[in-house]
Amino acid sequence: xxxxxxxxREDRALSQGDLAKHLSVSRQTxxxxxxxxxxxxxxxxxxxxxxFGKAVEEVFHVDG
Amino acid sequence: xxxxxxxxxxxxxxPERGWAITALKVGVIVVVMLVWHAFFLFALIVxxxxxxxxxxxKSETVSVLLGVPVDERWESISTRAWALAGQVVFVGVLxxxxxxxxWQTQGWGGDSTPYALAGAALAIAYLGGIIWYRWRQ
Numbered sequence: 598x599x600x601x602x603x604x605x606r607e608d609r610a611l612s613q614g615d616l617a618k619h620l621s622v623s624r625q626t627x628x629x630x631x632x633x634x635x636x637x638x639x640x641x642x643x644x645x646x647x648x649f650g651k652a653v654e655e656v657f658h659v660d661g
Numbered sequence: 662x663x664x665x666x667x668x669x670x671x672x673x674x675x676p677e678r679g680w681a682i683t684a685l686k687v688g689v690i691v692v693v694m695l696v697w698h699a700f701f702l703f704a705l706i707v708x709x710x711x712x713x714x715x716x717x718x719k720s721e722t723v724s725v726l727l728g729v730p731v732d733e734r735w736e737s738i739s740t741r742a743w744a745l746a747g748q749v750v751f752v753g754v755l756x757x758x759x760x761x762x763x764w765q766t767q768g769w770g771g772d773s774t775p776y777a778l779a780g781a782a783l784a785i786a787y788l789g790g791i792i793w794y795r796w797r798q
Contacts, residue, residue, distance in 0.1 A: 622732035623721050635734050 600657045603631040605649045620644055747783070754780045 606616050606627075613631070617624040620641065629635035630645075637645065646653040716723045721731050730736040754776050761773035 622734065625721060626732050626734040629734060635737075638733050641733060 598636055598657060599633065599660055600630065602627070602645060602656060605651070605656065606631075609649075616648070619648055747787075751780070751783050751787075754783065 613627040614624045617627045630637055642653050646656050713723050713727055724731050725735050725739045730739050758773055758776035761771050764771045
């Protein structure tokens with residue numbers, strides 16, 4: 598599973614800490630999601646999608 | 662020989678009484694040491710908890726150690742760490758149980774009952790967990 602969280606965050610000039618604060622998670626968790634080490638739960642994935650104004654499948658997609 | 666007092670120290674302090682007093686002293690020392698030991702351990706635990714609590718706002722790892730994961734990822738890490746710890750303990754208990762059974766079979770003494778009980782308790786807790794979570798979701 599891949600995601601565009603880092604790109605979407607950087608496009609909005611946000612730090613990982615800023616995004617973490619908006620999502621009520623730790624900065625390390627944002628980093629883990631961006632690097633693909635952690636797959637967020639469905640509620641968190643929905644919150645990420647909603648934050649960036651996109652559908653979940655536009656942010657997270659299957660490899661290839 | 663009279664000392665002029667109402668008792669004689671030499672006559673009162675017989676070897677038997679000496680041993681009794683020594684035994685009493687040793688008993689008091691042991692009790693005091695046990696109490697101090699318990700007190701010291703309790704103080705150590707309390708101080709550790711207070712120290713960890715003070716570090717909690719600065720460290721997410723400390724938050725998990727105190728049972729307050731900061732988000733879902735840390736909760737998942739904690740759950741998996743507990744699962745790993747449980748598996749390690751279960752394997753350790755089973756290994757020791759088998760070793761003790763062999764030891765007993767050879768007539769070298771020992772008692773495998775505590776390990777059998779611990780293994781049974783872990784297995785029942787695991788099965789209970791499966792039933793509980795299966796029922797819940």
